[in-house]
Amino acid sequence: MTKMQAAIFNDVKKLDVEKIEKPTIRPNEVLVQLKACALCTWEQRVYTGVNEVQFPFIGGHEESGIIVETGHEVDSELWKTGDRVVVGLMTSCGNCENCRIGHEGSCTNFSYENRVGGLNVRGMGGLAEYLAVPVSKLFPVADSLSYEEAALTEPLSCVVHSMDTADVQLGDNVVVIGSGIMGAFHALLARQEGARVIIDEPDEKRRSFMKSLGFEETIDPLTQDPVQRVKELTNGKGADVIFNTVAISKIAEQAVQMAAIRGKVMLYSSYHPDTPISISPNTLHRNMTKLMGSANSDSTDFFKAMKLLNNGTVDAKPFIAGTTSLENIDEGMQRALNPESYRVIVQMNR
Numbered sequence: 001m002t003k004m005q006a007a008i009f010n011d012v013k014k015l016d017v018e019k020i021e022k023p024t025i026r027p028n029e030v031l032v033q034l035k036a037c038a039l040c041t042w043e044q045r046v047y048t049g050v051n052e053v054q055f056p057f058i059g060g061h062e063e064s065g066i067i068v069e070t071g072h073e074v075d076s077e078l079w080k081t082g083d084r085v086v087v088g089l090m091t092s093c094g095n096c097e098n099c100r101i102g103h104e105g106s107c108t109n110f111s112y113e114n115r116v117g118g119l120n121v122r123g124m125g126g127l128a129e130y131l132a133v134p135v136s137k138l139f140p141v142a143d144s145l146s147y148e149e150a151a152l153t154e155p156l157s158c159v160v161h162s163m164d165t166a167d168v169q170l171g172d173n174v175v176v177i178g179s180g181i182m183g184a185f186h187a188l189l190a191r192q193e194g195a196r197v198i199i200d201e202p203d204e205k206r207r208s209f210m211k212s213l214g215f216e217e218t219i220d221p222l223t224q225d226p227v228q229r230v231k232e233l234t235n236g237k238g239a240d241v242i243f244n245t246v247a248i249s250k251i252a253e254q255a256v257q258m259a260a261i262r263g264k265v266m267l268y269s270s271y272h273p274d275t276p277i278s279i280s281p282n283t284l285h286r287n288m289t290k291l292m293g294s295a296n297s298d299s300t301d302f303f304k305a306m307k308l309l310n311n312g313t314v315d316a317k318p319f320i321a322g323t324t325s326l327e328n329i330d331e332g333m334q335r336a337l338n339p340e341s342y343r344v345i346v347q348m349n350r
Contacts, residue, residue: 006128012049023118023132031069036147037126038062039336060126064150084141090116105296142310149316157305159185162294170194175239178246249275264290
């Protein structure tokens, strides 16, 4: 069998580049030579041991590349060698009820530890040089978009899903708690929906970065009461929509307290640790508050995110903190773990 390189998590803080078998495609698949894969917070948590997986494990789910081989059942009018693509939704089965009605992000057979892409090691597979991909998992990349920018389609698609679920309206007062890449994407899309956006972020550099993107209204929760400040900025009403993108349970309580009557609170982040919080059910009842969660994305969200990037409506370049080679991925992971970084991109097959 032909070999290829892949970055494999063999233990906590042990990320090794190894030779594994190159996948062989089935008749309805294409072989994608991956060019870029972003080091998501999820992979960072695997590295540090916060997210527990069974080792060995191949991470990586924010990836882009080029088709280098097609199966004989693939429609050559739609997909051909040389096409630049994003690979997504590899861990959804495509067969359960949720997948079949278009909610692949809620796949009942979903697991980060599924074997995908024709790989002989479990995991999401984006940190391998090649993946065997069903055409249902492909999304076209414009020639004007770099592989590094295209790799951010997946995180943007997750934010698209969150935005559509929250249904932001023209003129809404929107608070985004946290301005990591997911918070920043929420802010950008909320502004494009015609909302007023207020940023709640303790890190001064990130607040300055958001101001450089045109978000002038910011709150420093280390020096201000964020709930009180939101009420002040909204003439005592509170926010129409709050997106909490921070992995701290206590902040979810603040998010609910910020909500206006008929306000919507989106709990976007996963929580580590998953500490229970106190919420008044009568307050939810009397204020008609909608408390929601959002995770992952569906094919519809991927197509929307791809269009936003392909058309230049969303510029991903400011969120690329740097690049690294597959051979130097451990050094790249150290940079990615820096709280001031956005996405570090692993470049492959260059």
